[in-house]
Amino acid sequence: MSARAPRFALVAGEASGDLLGAGLVESLQARFPDAVFAGVGGDAMRAAGVDTWHDAGELAVMGLSEVLAHLPRLLALRRGLRKRLVDWRPDVFIGIDAPDFNLGLERQLKARGIRTVHYVSPSVWAWRQGRAAKIGRSADRVLCLFPMEPAIYARHGVDARFVGHPMADAMPLEPDRAAARARLSLSADAPVLAVLPGSRLGEIGRLGPAFLAAAALVGQRIPGLQVLVPAANAACRAALSGLLADPAHALPGAHLLDGQARDAMFAADVVLLASGTATLETMLAKRPMVVGYRISPTTHAIVKGLGLLKVDRYALPNVLAGDTIAPELMQDDCTPEKLADAVLAWFADPGAVAALAPRYRELHLMLRRDASREAANAVAELVDARHHVAAGGTAPA
Numbered sequence: 001m002s003a004r005a006p007r008f009a010l011v012a013g014e015a016s017g018d019l020l021g022a023g024l025v026e027s028l029q030a031r032f033p034d035a036v037f038a039g040v041g042g043d044a045m046r047a048a049g050v051d052t053w054h055d056a057g058e059l060a061v062m063g064l065s066e067v068l069a070h071l072p073r074l075l076a077l078r079r080g081l082r083k084r085l086v087d088w089r090p091d092v093f094i095g096i097d098a099p100d101f102n103l104g105l106e107r108q109l110k111a112r113g114i115r116t117v118h119y120v121s122p123s124v125w126a127w128r129q130g131r132a133a134k135i136g137r138s139a140d141r142v143l144c145l146f147p148m149e150p151a152i153y154a155r156h157g158v159d160a161r162f163v164g165h166p167m168a169d170a171m172p173l174e175p176d177r178a179a180a181r182a183r184l185s186l187s188a189d190a191p192v193l194a195v196l197p198g199s200r201l202g203e204i205g206r207l208g209p210a211f212l213a214a215a216a217l218v219g220q221r222i223p224g225l226q227v228l229v230p231a232a233n234a235a236c237r238a239a240l241s242g243l244l245a246d247p248a249h250a251l252p253g254a255h256l257l258d259g260q261a262r263d264a265m266f267a268a269d270v271v272l273l274a275s276g277t278a279t280l281e282t283m284l285a286k287r288p289m290v291v292g293y294r295i296s297p298t299t300h301a302i303v304k305g306l307g308l309l310k311v312d313r314y315a316l317p318n319v320l321a322g323d324t325i326a327p328e329l330m331q332d333d334c335t336p337e338k339l340a341d342a343v344l345a346w347f348a349d350p351g352a353v354a355a356l357a358p359r360y361r362e363l364h365l366m367l368r369r370d371a372s373r374e375a376a377n378a379v380a381e382l383v384d385a386r387h388h389v390a391a392g393g394t395a396p397a
Contacts, residue, residue: 005034006383009090010041010050011081011105013059013098018042020119021096023166023372024379025050031380038088040081053084059101074101082108091383094119095139106138115382119143119375121160124152132156140382143375146320147366161378164369167277171262171284173364180266184228184255192226193218193343194268194287196261196278197240199232204239206294207274207334212249214272214339219251221344226253228268230261270346272339275314279326283317284367286360288353289326290342291315292334320363325356 008028012021022044025037029049037049042056058077082105085093093109095102097120106116118139124132135142136158144150145165153160181188195215197207212229219225229244231237240256243249257264261278265271265285273282275293282289293314313319315326327342329335346353 005036006032007036007038007088007090008379009085009088009093010037010039010045010096011059011094011098011102012039012041012045012056012096013101014056015042017096017098017120018044018056020166020372021045021050021094022048024094024096024119024375027372027376028379031376032383038090039085039093053081059098078105081105085109085114086112090114092117092379094379096120099135103135103138110138110140115140117141117143117379117382120145121149121153124149130156132158132160141378143378145367145371146316148319161374162369163374163378164371165280165367166371167281168284168364168367169369169371171281171364173361173368175266175285177266180263183263184257184260184267186226186267190224190226191222191347192228192268194228194230194264194271194273196230196264196271196273198274198276199236199278201235201239203274204236204243207292208240208243209246209249210294210334210336210339211272211274211292212243212251213336214343215254216249216251217336217340218343218347219253221340222347224253226255227251228255228257228264230257230259230264232259232261270343272343275328275330277316280316283320283326283360284364286357288346288356289315289317290329290339290346291326292329292339294331294334317360317363320366321359325359 010021012018018041021041025045025048028035038051038053040054040056040059041050041052046052054077078101092115093106094117095106099122106118110116116139118135121142121144122131132153133156136156142153142158142160144160144162147162150160150162178188186192193215195211197204197211215227229240231240244251244254244256262281265282265287268287271282271287271289273279273289273291275291279289279291313324314330315328317326318324329338329342
């Protein structure tokens, strides 16, 4: 009797997870040509050959009120998905990001003897490191995008692998700044500032006024300044458009863009942005940046008071470098004046900008490991081990 073709189940809940899933599936197909893939995904995973029982968009809810409104539907979806997966018996289940949905599902499947992988570690390096043990109760293996993460899991006896970051694979080591400026209809020698106050309405509401006021202050000091303001979606565009219409944020050289955040980064002399994944993208774009962020005073007091935050650096480039290579202005320091001063310091010091290039390149190469291939290798080990046991061998220690 021939062995059954390997079965892989994947669940991705948003566009970034869909792309990660597609890359992983393509690499697994190269290793297991007859494998079958099913689960929850979007257009990229479908194009890669996944039988999507549900669309990734059904999981994509954000914000407490939205989650609460959709909670009964999400719980019902997870119950139905769990039953279908238990019946289907995949060799490995891979939950891609979406920890609120996937970790509970992984725990239930693991209890039923299905191997589980969680792809994209939550930010255990930053806060609540004890979560690593809880994640280990859900996942047989955690695939990490950053090199400092596996050691945290190891302290809790959890098998975690650094696979590299797909964004580092996708972005060029030498960005073409001139081409980006041409695409955005900017002159080759114009001073350019990119402003990214976040991709969520809450972030734009908290950070947008200070960021745009800072850009206005920079514009007063740098004649002809062009300011690029990418909007992640239509709702963000409307919010940013409203802020730009306010005389307090008068920016004669403002360009409100639909998406095009990466082109804005490539084209800019300096990037002013919110703390988050965009800081990593800016680092890979090889541009100097100023990072700002602010949360509600109550939330900040609780987080600090309970000792939940485990880092004194927040921006990913600084965490990866173990050094402050990007100025960080958080909470009470996130003011228009301080943000503008930090931006102007980059414009005034070409030598400091030039010194960033080799550091950025070193960090880029550290993350550039062909993440999809490395993730597929880590998943394949679990399949190979299972098939070895099924054939009468012993499980590896």
